[in-house]
Amino acid sequence: MYNELLKEIEQYIKMHKNAIYRSLQSMVYEEDVQVEVEDYINKFRKPPLNQILFQLIDQKGMKDSEVYKRAGIDRRHFSKIRTNSSYKPKKNTIISLALALELDKDETEELMQAAGYAFSDNDTHDLIIQFFLEKQLYDIGIINEVLDHFRLRPLRDD
Numbered sequence: 001m002y003n004e005l006l007k008e009i010e011q012y013i014k015m016h017k018n019a020i021y022r023s024l025q026s027m028v029y030e031e032d033v034q035v036e037v038e039d040y041i042n043k044f045r046k047p048p049l050n051q052i053l054f055q056l057i058d059q060k061g062m063k064d065s066e067v068y069k070r071a072g073i074d075r076r077h078f079s080k081i082r083t084n085s086s087y088k089p090k091k092n093t094i095i096s097l098a099l100a101l102e103l104d105k106d107e108t109e110e111l112m113q114a115a116g117y118a119f120s121d122n123d124t125h126d127l128i129i130q131f132f133l134e135k136q137l138y139d140i141g142i143i144n145e146v147l148d149h150f151r152l153r154p155l156r157d158d
Contacts (some may be wrong), residue, residue, distance in 0.1 A: 048085040049114040070100035072156040091117045092155045105133040125152045
């Protein structure tokens with residue numbers, strides 16, 4: 001009876017040690033994955049929208065007030081974009097800012113991507129905006145007239 005009890009205890013210990021080992025292994029694996037994910041994020045994360053926007057404003061040698069007025073954006077809304085790096089304005093707001101800054105198509109796409117947007121080649125609204133960017137025509141009033149002609153929402157109505 002004593003020998004059977006010892007065997008049972010040994011099995012019990014062995015079984016629990018394996019469970020603890022597997023648990024520790026999984027914790028180490030999870031930590032490794034977390035570190036890998038953090039490394040990946042740090043390697044590929046781009047600057048926030050407001051940082052990219054204000055770098056572009058500086059590069060163009062423009063004043064903030066000139067940009068938000070040309071874009072048809074309220075000063076308070078513009079201030080919110082400036083001060084809150086996690087704020088995500090609507091797509092039309094980003095497009096209006098790009099037009100106000102007279103950005104080319106690539107610069108506009110970079111600004112839009114920073115806000116989580118992209119142009120879609122199957123969207124008439126986006127195609128009209130891309131047309132104007134490629135032609136380097138930045139007059140929001142004319143663009144809104146064309147959008148209205150196609151019965152699409154103008155840039156300043158969002």
